[in-house]
Amino acid sequence: MLLIADGMMNMLGATPNATKAAEAFLGIELPDAVSGFLVGMVNDPWVDADTILSTIPIDHTHFFRTVHRAYRLLSDLRPIHEIQCQDERDESLDWVGYFLTGVPTDSYGTGEDYSYIVQNADSPLPFLHQAGTAYIDLIEFVHRTVAAHFSWDEGGAQIVFTADDLALLGDVDIRSVRNAMGPTGSKPIRSFKAFQSDGDDERAYADPVDALDWLSGRRGFKCGRLDADWVNAGIPSTNSLSALGALAGMMFWLNGQTTEKMADKIGWDVEKTRAWTRGQGLDAFEAKRVAEAAGLDPKAYSEQIAKLMKKEN
Known part of the structure; x- marks a missing residue:
C-alpha cells in the first residue's frame, strides 16, 4: 500500500x-x-x-479478512468434509492472488526493486496463496474420491499436484520431491504431463494417490482429519474400484499413518497393501478385512466392491 x-x-x-x-x-x-x-x-x-x-487500521478491511481466512485454512486444519472448497477459493485464496497482482514491483522515483514481495515464494503473501491453493487442491481431490464417478481415474481428474505443490504440502525442499518423481514407476511418485509439449520437470504432474502415500511419510505434512462416517456415507455411491481402493489408503495417509502402518494392521506385506490402494487385486471377501483396519464399514465397503466387480465381469 x-x-x-x-x-x-x-x-x-x-x-x-x-x-x-x-x-x-x-x-x-x-x-x-x-x-x-x-x-x-x-x-x-x-x-x-x-x-x-x-496506526494503519487494517483489521476491518477486505484485505485483512481474506488473508486471515487463508491463514486459518492452513492453521485450524478442520475435518476434511467440513471444508467448502469453492467458498475458500472465492472468498479468500483468489482474493489474495488478486491483491498480489496489485502490488507494484518498484518504487516510483527511487529505482528500488520490490519484486520479491510478490515473486519470492518465501515471502508471506505468496507463500500463503500458494500453500493454501495446494491444500485446497488436496481437499478437493479427496472430495472427488468419495462418491467418485466411474471415470475417476481417467484424464483430467488426476491433474492435481505439481512438484511445487508437494514441496509446500510436505514442508520439504523441491529437490526432494523431484527426486521422488519419475514417469516409469520406479520412483515413489509416478509423474505425467498434461500435454506432450510440457517439457520441463516443473510442469510435470504427480499421480495424486502416489502423492498422498508419499506425503504421509513426511514429518512436515499435516491436514485435517478424514472422518470415517463421512466416507462410509459415500461408499454406496462410489462407482470406481480404484477410488474405493484409494479411500482405504486415505483413511491412513490423511489421519497420521503410512502404508507401512496399514500393512501391519491388516497383516499383509507392504507391496500387496500398496497395490490395493491403487485399485489392484481387490477382492470382496478381503475387503472386509481392509475396511476393519481402516475404520470403515466392512459390509458397505465389501458389498460395493462386489457390485462393481460384478459389473466389470
Whole structure:
C-alpha cells in the first residue's frame, strides 16, 4: 500500500493534494517531513516507521479478512468434509492472488526493486496463496474420491499436484520431491504431463494417490482429519474400484499413518497393501478385512466392491 501511495504522490507532484491523497488512501496522518517516498521513510533509521505503520487500521478491511481466512485454512486444519472448497477459493485464496497482482514491483522515483514481495515464494503473501491453493487442491481431490464417478481415474481428474505443490504440502525442499518423481514407476511418485509439449520437470504432474502415500511419510505434512462416517456415507455411491481402493489408503495417509502402518494392521506385506490402494487385486471377501483396519464399514465397503466387480465381469 505504501508503494501504491508513493506512485500517487509522485504522479501528483510535491503538492498538498499529493499528501492528502496518500493520507486518504492509507487512512493515516503522514508526518510533515514526508516528501513522496514513503518506502524510503520506512527504511529511514531516524523515523519511527513501526509506530506510523501500526496506526494503519487494517483489521476491518477486505484485505485483512481474506488473508486471515487463508491463514486459518492452513492453521485450524478442520475435518476434511467440513471444508467448502469453492467458498475458500472465492472468498479468500483468489482474493489474495488478486491483491498480489496489485502490488507494484518498484518504487516510483527511487529505482528500488520490490519484486520479491510478490515473486519470492518465501515471502508471506505468496507463500500463503500458494500453500493454501495446494491444500485446497488436496481437499478437493479427496472430495472427488468419495462418491467418485466411474471415470475417476481417467484424464483430467488426476491433474492435481505439481512438484511445487508437494514441496509446500510436505514442508520439504523441491529437490526432494523431484527426486521422488519419475514417469516409469520406479520412483515413489509416478509423474505425467498434461500435454506432450510440457517439457520441463516443473510442469510435470504427480499421480495424486502416489502423492498422498508419499506425503504421509513426511514429518512436515499435516491436514485435517478424514472422518470415517463421512466416507462410509459415500461408499454406496462410489462407482470406481480404484477410488474405493484409494479411500482405504486415505483413511491412513490423511489421519497420521503410512502404508507401512496399514500393512501391519491388516497383516499383509507392504507391496500387496500398496497395490490395493491403487485399485489392484481387490477382492470382496478381503475387503472386509481392509475396511476393519481402516475404520470403515466392512459390509458397505465389501458389498460395493462386489457390485462393481460384478459389473466389470
